[in-house]
Amino acid sequence: xxxxxxxxxxxxxxxxxxECVLSGVLSVKGKKVLHIDRNDHYGGEAASVNIExxxxxxxxxxxxxxxxxxxxxxxxxNIDLIPKLLMSNGELTNILVSTDVTRYLEFKQIxxxxxxxxxxxxATVAKVPSDAGEALRSPLMGIFExxxxxxxxxxxxxxxxxxxxxxxxxxxxxCTMKEVxxxxxxxxTTRDFIGHSMALYLTDEYINEKGxxxxxxxxxxxxxxxxxxxxxxxxxxxxxxxxxxxQGFARLSxxxxxxxxxxxxxxxxxxxxTKASGIRATMKERGEEGDGMKFTTKAKKIxxxxxxxxxxxxxxxxxxxxxxxxxxxxxSTDNSxxxxxxxxxxxxxxxxxxxxxxxxxAHNVCxxxxxxxxxxxxxxxxSNHHVELQAGFDRLGKVxxxxxxxxxxxxxxxxxxxxxxxxxxxxxxxxSHFETTTDDVKDIYRRAEGQELVVEGLREGQNLVGEE
Amino acid sequence: xxxxxxxxxxxxxxxxxxxxxxxxxxxxxxxxxxxxxxVKDQFDDYRESTIGAAFLTQTIALDENTTVKFEIWDTAGQxxxxxxxxxxxxxxxxxxxxYDISQAQSLDKAKAWVKELQRQANENIVIAxxxxxxxLVTENPSKRAIQTEDAETYAKEAGLxxxxxxxxxxxxxxxxxxxxxxxxxxxxxxxxxxxxxxxAGVDLRPEASGTQGAGACSC
Numbered sequence: 232x233x234x235x236x237x238x239x240x241x242x243x244x245x246x247x248x249x250e251c252v253l254s255g256v257l258s259v260k261g262k263k264v265l266h267i268d269r270n271d272h273y274g275g276e277a278a279s280v281n282i283e284x285x286x287x288x289x290x291x292x293x294x295x296x297x298x299x300x301x302x303x304x305x306x307x308x309n310i311d312l313i314p315k316l317l318m319s320n321g322e323l324t325n326i327l328v329s330t331d332v333t334r335y336l337e338f339k340q341i342x343x344x345x346x347x348x349x350x351x352x353x354a355t356v357a358k359v360p361s362d363a364g365e366a367l368r369s370p371l372m373g374i375f376e377x378x379x380x381x382x383x384x385x386x387x388x389x390x391x392x393x394x395x396x397x398x399x400x401x402x403x404x405x406c407t408m409k410e411v412x413x414x415x416x417x418x419x420t421t422r423d424f425i426g427h428s429m430a431l432y433l434t435d436e437y438i439n440e441k442g443x444x445x446x447x448x449x450x451x452x453x454x455x456x457x458x459x460x461x462x463x464x465x466x467x468x469x470x471x472x473x474x475x476x477x478q479g480f481a482r483l484s485x486x487x488x489x490x491x492x493x494x495x496x497x498x499x500x501x502x503x504x505t506k507a508s509g510i511r512a513t514m515k516e517r518g519e520e521g522d523g524m525k526f527t528t529k530a531k532k533i534x535x536x537x538x539x540x541x542x543x544x545x546x547x548x549x550x551x552x553x554x555x556x557x558x559x560x561x562x563s564t565d566n567s568x569x570x571x572x573x574x575x576x577x578x579x580x581x582x583x584x585x586x587x588x589x590x591x592x593a594h595n596v597c598x599x600x601x602x603x604x605x606x607x608x609x610x611x612x613x614s615n616h617h618v619e620l621q622a623g624f625d626r627l628g629k630v631x632x633x634x635x636x637x638x639x640x641x642x643x644x645x646x647x648x649x650x651x652x653x654x655x656x657x658x659x660x661x662x663s664h665f666e667t668t669t670d671d672v673k674d675i676y677r678r679a680e681g682q683e684l685v686v687e688g689l690r691e692g693q694n695l696v697g698e699e
Numbered sequence: 700x701x702x703x704x705x706x707x708x709x710x711x712x713x714x715x716x717x718x719x720x721x722x723x724x725x726x727x728x729x730x731x732x733x734x735x736x737x738v739k740d741q742f743d744d745y746r747e748s749t750i751g752a753a754f755l756t757q758t759i760a761l762d763e764n765t766t767v768k769f770e771i772w773d774t775a776g777q778x779x780x781x782x783x784x785x786x787x788x789x790x791x792x793x794x795x796x797x798y799d800i801s802q803a804q805s806l807d808k809a810k811a812w813v814k815e816l817q818r819q820a821n822e823n824i825v826i827a828x829x830x831x832x833x834x835l836v837t838e839n840p841s842k843r844a845i846q847t848e849d850a851e852t853y854a855k856e857a858g859l860x861x862x863x864x865x866x867x868x869x870x871x872x873x874x875x876x877x878x879x880x881x882x883x884x885x886x887x888x889x890x891x892x893x894x895x896x897x898x899a900g901v902d903l904r905p906e907a908s909g910t911q912g913a914g915a916c917s918c
Contacts, residue, residue, distance in 0.1 A: 485775035491782035
């Protein structure tokens with residue numbers, strides 16, 4: 232086995248998406264990267280697993296039983312542990328394109344984006360209108376409200392930050408979104424679906440925050456532009472599951488010289504005074520005899536996910552996620568092979584929205600005839616968590632198998648990393664997309680490298696051996 | 700553009716098919732050199748470990764009417780610490796497993812890779828075993844550490860194509876890839892448009908966007 236280099240520019244711990252994007256970008260920029268994961272697979276928390284691994288992870292079966300056997304070949308399943316979708320015009324799409332990682336992946340549209348109005352048996356689920364024309368056809372609004380919504384969407388579409396004429400007399404840098412909604416005379420239910428299913432806010436806190444209007448308008452524009460790109464929904468999804476994303480970026484990093492080691496546990500972070508200066512680690516495959524391969528190497532910087540630095544992170548909230556296997560499409564989604572359904576908090580008496588993400592065999596994540604629906608929300612109470620997700624379960628109909636564990640803690644780093652050379656990512660949050668993940672990538676890059684990450688033209692000027 | 704399933708097309712009796720080929724084998728047996736010889740007809744004695752030879756394509760004309768295009772995936776060094784991702788094996792139609800005929804251990808490693816392929820890849824994947832660095836042995840027969848018959852016997856038992864090759868002199872390199880092409884299921888692939896390839900999903904590149912590009916709002 233080849234020797235590990237005595238020193239790396241960056242050691243990256245964990246192969247979640249955030250870490251793999253950073254590893255890839257840093258390798259492309261010429262940094263010498265060593266990328267390590269304690270697991271025997273890529274992806275960490277952002278992996279997709281087969282159905283046997285899922286049963287074993289949740290342990291929801293009796294000893295001696297093998298319940299996965301009734302679900303066909305286990306490897307036909309690629310079940311995401313974290314439900315997220317890509318905005319087709321979002322930043323992750325930009326990064327995928329500018330790094331050419333698109334070569335290794337294939338994407339499909341999510342067939343529809345839906346929002347719920349009302350609660351219980353009377354609830355209606357309808358497509359989220361994303362432009363003036365759709366607003367006029369939407370069952371979510373009455374006839375007069377439709378016209379007001381049309382005017383609002385037209386204004387959002389024409390809005391240009393540097394052209395005050397398009398601002399309609401509003402100063403978005405100082406005003407609240409409430410003032411914007413008031414100006415267009417929008418009803419509460421309309422505000423609800425715009426804020427929650429288009430701007431994708433999880434709570435209503437954005438409404439009264441001064442100066443938050445601009446961010447809200449930018450979010451609505453991202454939704455509308457993403458929607459316009461392919462037509463069915465603003466979301467796209469990689470075939471074989473989200474776990475393909477970290478693998479794709481890991482390959483990018485490797486192509487540019489990054490070294491990969493799975494099955495490697497960190498025995499110690501080495502310090503030089505207060506600053507991290509290297510690692511002591513052991514590579515040992517599961518079931519391998521002996522002590523494995525022990526090594527020490529220096530690192531100018533260490534980047535990693537929260538699980539590698541339990542003393543340097545704090546819990547900022549808990550997410551509830553229930554992974555459900557169905558053998559039918561979700562009702563009210565026009566028999567779609569995939570969908571996102573958002574249940575705004577106000578509709579079901581909660582503070583946080585409930586999200587449902589549905590994918591199926593159309594995305595090569597399960598055998599034909601099956602559907603995987605993940606219901607999620609932010610935990611608001613300390614027990615009976617299934618009750619918090621009930622409004623989501625009500626949408627699903629018959630469920631073949633449900634995987635619901637304890638609330639999942641969300642971690643954030645306590646420090647920026649400037650003082651100890653350790654740059655820690657955030658957990659994957661409760662949002663339905665990857666925009667906050669790419670924000671975190673950029674934030675870590677800024678903290679670690681002292682400059683902004685420019686995504687456009689990332690690979691320009693890089694010479695690769697024998698590339699077409 | 701990546702081949703997920705073999706794509707083939709017929710136009711006036713001509714056949715065209717595209718296949719994903721993956722390389723496997725221990726470090727420093729000459730995986731990248733074999734591909735570089737095949738694709739660019741080049742050889743570099745002092746090639747460093749693979750950086751950047753990650754995605755190459757080469758076309759072989761089997762006969763006047765039949766063209767096979769290989770989309771070749773290099774390990775990018777991820778095999779070094781057994782960290783190849785499932786993505787690497789996914790939808791591979793064929794594989795070249797390489798060993799070094801001057802290194803006794805390397806055939807055992809190659810056998811392990813064949814097992815890994817059988818575990819991770821498609822059932823009907825076409826596998827070729829290549830004993831590389833034939834030039835070293837031609838120059839100095841005492842350098843041979845693995846007898847041709849031993850490797851050949853194993854290849855037969857395991858149902859693999861078998862060649863001893865030299866990326867340096869190009870001996871048997873083209874033959875290796877041609878035999879693989881002949882064994883691929885050219886007829887199973889349905890007729891498709893030659894240019895558009897097999898992609899059924901959406902194309903992320905901004906210029907490929909069917910409707911409006913970034914920045915345009917449909918409102």
